[in-house]
Amino acid sequence: MDGDFSDLMQWFHSLDTELLSSLGRVLAIALVTIALNTFIRRLITTTAERYKKHKNSLEKVKRVDTLARVCRSVFSILLWITAITIALASFGFTITPILTTAGVSGIAIGFATQSLIKDYFSGFIILLEGQIRLGDIVELGGVIGEVEEMTLRYVRLRNLAGDVIFVPNGNITNVTNKSLHFSYALIDIGVAYREDVDEVTDIILATARALQTAPETKHLILEDAELFGVDKWADSSIVVRMRIKVKAGEQWKIRRAYLRRLKYAFDSAGIEIPYPHLTVYAGQLKDGTAPPFYLHKQ
Structure with a gap:
């Protein structure tokens, strides 16, 4: 037992004092970095929460949450890069050659990572302009979903079916934000050609007014319904548009609630909701008369 202890002590004495000192500095750098990172993240979170208390707009609150989330990530990355650089210097590595080599190789790497650079640059612009915020319903590249996460690299969406979609920021060319400031429930209503258009429009507006005063929906509607009138003549119906x-x-919630009420209103008034019609042509005999046409199997 004493021999093993002696061997251990000799091993410690054989270690280079400078190496032990460098390891101690690295440990100190790691501890300081962890503490500083925790402090900065909490400071950003606290600042964001205080800022949100003075904002009565949901849009501004969402933007603050998004900015705070990205700022925490960016500061953490920069802080750890700085810590690693200082740690390397404590072992005697000269930083200047490393930076020079990184600069030269960075040019070559840059050509190979153009899409990655484009993602980060596009993410910065999107974040700066406030085009997308956490919780928004957006359409990006033909994909519609709720924004669950935003980074400088990608936007994470979750669609109605629960699927998670990651959209790289560099692939975002058009942003359709369906929940910015306000929205419109755009509704096309088809009725049979035989119906009186004026009667139909009166029922449409009356149903909208009833929805506007209903306890479960009145707080969601901002203005009276806007009736555009007859929008088109379809194959089997006259289409009236309103919003x-x-x-x-x-x-979406208001649209579903309105259509439900309108169905009951049309049923009560005897308004026909059209369905596709099929015209069957049986042909013509040589004498100009129509041939017998059997609707059942003989």
């Missing part, structure tokens, strides 16, 4: 201005992101 309702609602709070941001509530257009």
Whole structure:
């Protein structure tokens, strides 16, 4: 036992004092970095929470949350890069050659990582302009979903089916934000050609007014319904278009509630909701008369 202890002590004495000192500095750098990183992240979170208390707009609150989330990530990355650089210097590595080599190789790497650079640059612009915020319902590249996470690299969406979609920021060319400031529930209503258009429009507006005063929906509707009138003549119906201005992101809920009420209103008034019609042509005999046409199997 004493021999093993002696061997251990000799091993410690054989270690280079400078190496032990460098390891101690690295440990100190790591501890300081962890503490500083925790402090900065908490400071950003606290500042964001204080800022949100003075904002009565949901849009501004969402933007603050998004900025705070990205700032925490960026500061953490920069802090650890700085810590690693200082740690390397404590072992005697000269930083200047490393930076020079990184600069030269960075040019070559840059050509190979153009898409990655484009992602980060596009993410910075999107974040700076406030085009997308956490919780928004957006359409990016033909994909619609709720924004669950935003980084400088990608946007994470979750669609109605629960699928998670990652959209690289560099692939985002057009942003359709369906929950910014306010929304419209745009509704096309088809009725049979035989119906009186004026009667139909009266029922449409009356149903909208009833929805506007209903306890479960009145707080979501911002203005009276806007009736555009007859929008087109379809194959089997006359299409009347209208819309309702609602709070941001509530257009789907209001649309479903309105169509439900309108169905009952049309049924009560005897308004026919059309369905596709099929005209069957049986042909013509040589004498100009129509041939017998059997609707059942003989």
